[in-house]
Amino acid sequence: MVLTVLAFLAELVFGAVRLPVGGVFAALSHVGTAADQTALIVNQIRLPRAILTALVGAILAISGAAMQGLFRNPLADPSLIGVTAGASAGASLAIVFGGALAGLAGLSAIALAAFVGGAVAVLLVYTLATRASGTSVATMLLAGIAISALAGSLTSLLEFYASNDMLRRISLWQMGGLEGANWPRVALMAGIAVVVLAGLPRLATALNALLLGESEARHLGFAVDRTKTVLITLVALGVGVSVALAGAIAFVGLVVPHIVRLAIGPDHRALLPASALAGAVLLLAADTVARVAVAPTELPVGLLTALLGAPFFIVLLRGTRDYAL
Numbered sequence: 001m002v003l004t005v006l007a008f009l010a011e012l013v014f015g016a017v018r019l020p021v022g023g024v025f026a027a028l029s030h031v032g033t034a035a036d037q038t039a040l041i042v043n044q045i046r047l048p049r050a051i052l053t054a055l056v057g058a059i060l061a062i063s064g065a066a067m068q069g070l071f072r073n074p075l076a077d078p079s080l081i082g083v084t085a086g087a088s089a090g091a092s093l094a095i096v097f098g099g100a101l102a103g104l105a106g107l108s109a110i111a112l113a114a115f116v117g118g119a120v121a122v123l124l125v126y127t128l129a130t131r132a133s134g135t136s137v138a139t140m141l142l143a144g145i146a147i148s149a150l151a152g153s154l155t156s157l158l159e160f161y162a163s164n165d166m167l168r169r170i171s172l173w174q175m176g177g178l179e180g181a182n183w184p185r186v187a188l189m190a191g192i193a194v195v196v197l198a199g200l201p202r203l204a205t206a207l208n209a210l211l212l213g214e215s216e217a218r219h220l221g222f223a224v225d226r227t228k229t230v231l232i233t234l235v236a237l238g239v240g241v242s243v244a245l246a247g248a249i250a251f252v253g254l255v256v257p258h259i260v261r262l263a264i265g266p267d268h269r270a271l272l273p274a275s276a277l278a279g280a281v282l283l284l285a286a287d288t289v290a291r292v293a294v295a296p297t298e299l300p301v302g303l304l305t306a307l308l309g310a311p312f313f314i315v316l317l318r319g320t321r322d323y324a325l
Helices: 002-013 021-029 036-071 083-098 109-129 137-161 164-175 183-210 214-219 224-246 252-264 268-292 301-319
Strands: none
Touching (some): 002 036, 002 268, 036 137, 036 183, 036 224, 036 252, 036 268, 083 109, 083 137, 109 137, 164 301, 214 224, 252 268, 252 301, 268 301
């Protein structure tokens, strides 16, 4: 919790213009006579960005922890159900064919198309994996790979026909970024976060039982298929909105739950909330670094998380060769 507060404060203080800590607190509390420029930067630019960053990081990390429990594999992440690839295809379609169209409730047409694309991809994956006998996790994994490949092919096709300007916009969106943060987006993300961050921990006991196997979980009295449906719905909702608002941010849902699991163990009753806090800290820290590393230019935060996460993922692969995706 202390790290979360410190990371949040650093997000408000550091940037292209470094603000005094006292001025930041004055702007937040409206006490004293904070400079107009400081109050404007804090309340209209950095505060909504910091809140959005923390919420996105928390949702990606807790969703990753939940997916790893569902697939019983510490190398799983939310993209396995196709939501990221579907969102990328939807955003690419909007950029190529209608990126200048008006959005809705503070959201651009690109963000709306990304959410729809992610939702369609998850729906296809879930439909392919569901039979009269229930939902197969193995089939869901294979369907997710297939739908992700299909969505990736569509994105590549759009990139091939896109103009140079469109191609750059697609590339930047795929790198992830939080520069578009505003209060309407924060309000939307906060509403989704309440649902996801409250809903997934309620499945913690069922996820613990699923670690033993689906048959064992059924014998213990858990509604396995219902648990899968609720979990996939919550993850798809949270990650879909996160990707729509912030672009594709890689490795947060993979790296954070694994680190937390190594630190506190596999019990999802503690793992899920701890992953949410750690995810918020990681993305806040990454976004702060992205804004100051080459100031006044901003690095895409997804690029930075990938640069940090890819080496860690390689270490995981070397140390967990017994796991098979």
